[in-house]
Amino acid sequence: MGKFLLILTLLLPIWAFAQTSDAYLQAGNAKAKVKNYTGAINDFTKAIELKPDNVQAYFYRANARTNAGDYQNAITDYSKSIEFRPGNAEAFYYRANAYSNLKQYMNAIADYTNAIRLKPNIADLYHFRANAKANMKDDAGAIEDFDKAIALKPNEADLYKYRGVARSNISNYMGAILDYDHALHLRPTDSEVYYFRANAKASIKNYRGAIDDFNKTIALNPQNAEAFYYRANAKANSGDNAGAILDYNQAGKMNPKLAGLFHYLGNAQINVEDNRGAIATYTKAITSNPDNAELYLLRGVARNRTGDKKTALADFDKAIALKPDYAAAYSNRADARNDASNFEGAIADADTAIKLDSKSQRAYVVRGSAEASLKDTLNALHDFDLAIGLNPRDDYAYYARGNVKRDLKDYAGAVTDYTKAIELRSDNADAYLNRGNTRMRTRNLVGAAEDYQHLIDIAPKNEEAYVRLGNARNLFRDYQGAIQVYNEGIRINPKNSSFYVRRGVAKSNLGDTQGAVRDFNAAIKLDTASNEAYQNRGNLKAGYGDYEGATDDINRAIMLKANEEAYLFLGNLKADQNDYLGAIDNYNKALGITPTSVKAYNARGIAKSMIPDSVGAMDDFARALEIEPNNEEVFVAKATAKLNLQDSIGAIRDYNTAIDLNPNNSDAYLYRGIAKFKEQDYRGAVQDYNIAIQMLPGNKVAYLNRANAKMGSKDVRGAIADYTEAINLDSRNRAAYFRRGMARVSNAIDKNSGCLDLSKAGELGMKEAYEAIRKYCN
Numbered sequence: 001m002g003k004f005l006l007i008l009t010l011l012l013p014i015w016a017f018a019q020t021s022d023a024y025l026q027a028g029n030a031k032a033k034v035k036n037y038t039g040a041i042n043d044f045t046k047a048i049e050l051k052p053d054n055v056q057a058y059f060y061r062a063n064a065r066t067n068a069g070d071y072q073n074a075i076t077d078y079s080k081s082i083e084f085r086p087g088n089a090e091a092f093y094y095r096a097n098a099y100s101n102l103k104q105y106m107n108a109i110a111d112y113t114n115a116i117r118l119k120p121n122i123a124d125l126y127h128f129r130a131n132a133k134a135n136m137k138d139d140a141g142a143i144e145d146f147d148k149a150i151a152l153k154p155n156e157a158d159l160y161k162y163r164g165v166a167r168s169n170i171s172n173y174m175g176a177i178l179d180y181d182h183a184l185h186l187r188p189t190d191s192e193v194y195y196f197r198a199n200a201k202a203s204i205k206n207y208r209g210a211i212d213d214f215n216k217t218i219a220l221n222p223q224n225a226e227a228f229y230y231r232a233n234a235k236a237n238s239g240d241n242a243g244a245i246l247d248y249n250q251a252g253k254m255n256p257k258l259a260g261l262f263h264y265l266g267n268a269q270i271n272v273e274d275n276r277g278a279i280a281t282y283t284k285a286i287t288s289n290p291d292n293a294e295l296y297l298l299r300g301v302a303r304n305r306t307g308d309k310k311t312a313l314a315d316f317d318k319a320i321a322l323k324p325d326y327a328a329a330y331s332n333r334a335d336a337r338n339d340a341s342n343f344e345g346a347i348a349d350a351d352t353a354i355k356l357d358s359k360s361q362r363a364y365v366v367r368g369s370a371e372a373s374l375k376d377t378l379n380a381l382h383d384f385d386l387a388i389g390l391n392p393r394d395d396y397a398y399y400a401r402g403n404v405k406r407d408l409k410d411y412a413g414a415v416t417d418y419t420k421a422i423e424l425r426s427d428n429a430d431a432y433l434n435r436g437n438t439r440m441r442t443r444n445l446v447g448a449a450e451d452y453q454h455l456i457d458i459a460p461k462n463e464e465a466y467v468r469l470g471n472a473r474n475l476f477r478d479y480q481g482a483i484q485v486y487n488e489g490i491r492i493n494p495k496n497s498s499f500y501v502r503r504g505v506a507k508s509n510l511g512d513t514q515g516a517v518r519d520f521n522a523a524i525k526l527d528t529a530s531n532e533a534y535q536n537r538g539n540l541k542a543g544y545g546d547y548e549g550a551t552d553d554i555n556r557a558i559m560l561k562a563n564e565e566a567y568l569f570l571g572n573l574k575a576d577q578n579d580y581l582g583a584i585d586n587y588n589k590a591l592g593i594t595p596t597s598v599k600a601y602n603a604r605g606i607a608k609s610m611i612p613d614s615v616g617a618m619d620d621f622a623r624a625l626e627i628e629p630n631n632e633e634v635f636v637a638k639a640t641a642k643l644n645l646q647d648s649i650g651a652i653r654d655y656n657t658a659i660d661l662n663p664n665n666s667d668a669y670l671y672r673g674i675a676k677f678k679e680q681d682y683r684g685a686v687q688d689y690n691i692a693i694q695m696l697p698g699n700k701v702a703y704l705n706r707a708n709a710k711m712g713s714k715d716v717r718g719a720i721a722d723y724t725e726a727i728n729l730d731s732r733n734r735a736a737y738f739r740r741g742m743a744r745v746s747n748a749i750d751k752n753s754g755c756l757d758l759s760k761a762g763e764l765g766m767k768e769a770y771e772a773i774r775k776y777c778n
Helices: 018-032 038-051 055-067 071-085 089-101 104-117 122-133 140-150 159-171 174-185 189-201 209-218 225-237 241-254 261-271 273-288 291-304 311-321 327-337 341-354 361-373 375-392 394-405 411-424 431-443 445-458 463-473 479-492 497-509 511-525 531-545 547-561 564-576 580-593 598-609 615-626 632-644 648-661 666-678 682-695 699-712 716-729 732-748 751-762 767-776
Strands: none
Touching: 018 038, 038 055, 055 071, 055 089, 055 531, 071 089, 071 394, 089 104, 089 122, 089 531, 104 122, 122 140, 140 159, 159 174, 159 189, 174 189, 189 209, 189 273, 209 225, 225 241, 241 261, 241 311, 261 273, 261 291, 273 291, 291 311, 291 327, 311 327, 327 341, 327 361, 341 361, 341 648, 361 375, 375 394, 394 431, 411 431, 431 445, 431 463, 431 511, 445 463, 463 479, 463 497, 479 497, 479 598, 479 615, 497 511, 497 531, 531 547, 531 564, 547 564, 564 580, 564 598, 580 598, 598 615, 598 632, 615 632, 615 716, 632 648, 648 666, 666 682, 666 699, 682 699, 699 716, 699 732, 716 732, 732 767
16 A cells, blocks of 8 residues: 655635735745745745744645655644644644654544544545555555545545555455456556456456456556566466466566565476476575575475485475474475485474474375385375375375375275376376276276376377387287387387387287287397397297297397296296196296296196196195285186186186176186086187177187187087188187188088188198098098
8 A cells, every 4th residue: 555645735825914924925835836845944934933823834834844855844833733723624634644654644543533523524534544544554444434435536546446455455355356346447547456456366366367457557557567476476376387487587677676586486487397497596586585494495396306306405404494393394305305215214204294284284195105115005095095184186195095005906996096186187197107007907908098098198208108008909909009009109219129029019919920020120129138029039939839949039038137027938838838847947937036926826827737736726826816816817817727627617616706806807708718618508608708809809819719619509600700700810820720621611611711721720830730631621
């Protein structure tokens, strides 16, 4: 609120007291008129010397002294004038103005009140008393006076303008905005009113409206540095940090001494991840305000984000030294210590932050993260629960709690938390990635693929997202779709060997052996130490019977990096050659690297069932279930082992359990169909194969087995159609050619085509095909 004083040169009629006094009064008024206040004061003084009770001389001299800025002597003269003429309302009024100029607001209010007593219908008296009350922080009293002034003078814009300021001061922002609206209706080019209204709108979080008003302020007064400054604040609060930075910089050029300028500029820079710029800005702020703990805290945050943990910790230490009870500083230092893997130190700092402020939500999050890193999952979950209770809109708290639930194998709970994190922040790349990974674990391949696609939409150059999405499509048996994803990844980074390896796996699943080999070779050329490329090339060679080449490649991979998957592949290679003891030996090695490998226990259990070692097999599945009690893949593997042990009914029961645990597991339906087929329940088998195919339309094994089941139920044409689809999915599927050939020649549907099918099966390496040719085609 500015000061609004009536400083006037009063030219009143010259009255004849004595001839000389009259002359001095006249001369003084003439000099005052041309602003020669010193000369006027001298003349009025001489008039008083000649006539000490000359009331007008005191009054005029008071006015001249006021205009000359000599308020104290002006007050003395007004007091003398009031002494001679106590009913002079103007003398009280002007003395009140002089008191206001000296910031003696209580005296001013008393004089305005006396003037009002004498002349109660003068709007300006209420107006200026309102100003004095506002300067005394009596905004409610000021509003009452503005109300009275407005009743007397309803078309005076300033009355609405400054009543609006008083209303803002008592947080009646809506009332203030109405006053500013009225003021602008009366005086539409008053830049100050737009400025005041902008601040009122910002106070009720109407940032868009505030920015519009600041724009008008600046258009009317381009030199208003504060308008740029506060418009920057409004932009920052509405999320336009880039625009805020431009405004802060402009305000700084116009007035670099604006309070808090570098502080808020630094905040905006942090929000646009210009952490190095923020560090430089906070450093400037610290130079002019070296004892401000918050500035050290914020610079520490920026430094921590750049990975400069050492100087970040030094800043947090300084903030705490300046303000030992600074909970936020302890919380952020805990975060930095957490990032530096000093988990115990992080917990100690978080404990202090919580002790200082039991509602320090961030401290609970940081402590929970540190506890999770120390595998103290129960306390971590408790802290994340408390953090979410304090701030249900903290997406990171949900994300972090989701990670703990995932590690505890509570996949449903993890997905729920990741979903909430995404709802709160739709561009949460980490939440999409981890939800996708968790859905992969529960075989929700469609949901996982959707998450990875969202991740790519958010971060189009995130290479891991392409790898993950391609893997999901591979598991979904959408091999062509997987290849497209890997192609896009290669376009982004043609030197990433992982893309070639994964694309090679997809091509091998499509039966494109040559294309797969080219990709594995390309990966090895890019990275001669790529164990993944060697072991997957070896796995491919095993698939087409090059066991020697497969063994060489997988052993090369193991030499480069002994890993669980390589030993699993080597074990599978042995099992394919009916060397089940050799397979078990390699699965043992896989378990030596990863003692909790459910895949290795499952594979070893199946191998043991082929010896047959039923007790050992079931013991492996029991161990797998101890590790992951709700992993349906264990029940699928256990059921497969029971099939090998000729226990079809027991197998079906385990497949049922797998389906109960995860209705999206297509393999459980596929293999339950096989078990039903063994029991000659062909229709039941076909029903299971239908579900498996519905889930995975590219499942060539399901088509092959459904065809077999249809043959069992005498649906020869349906069987041939399924064999054909299996061949379309894998042109090197010798079993599909053999079965279709047998269906055709045995039922005399198309003997010539059937014989050609048998020939193709033989060409692909099936000895039985030539025996059938000799029997049915010659």
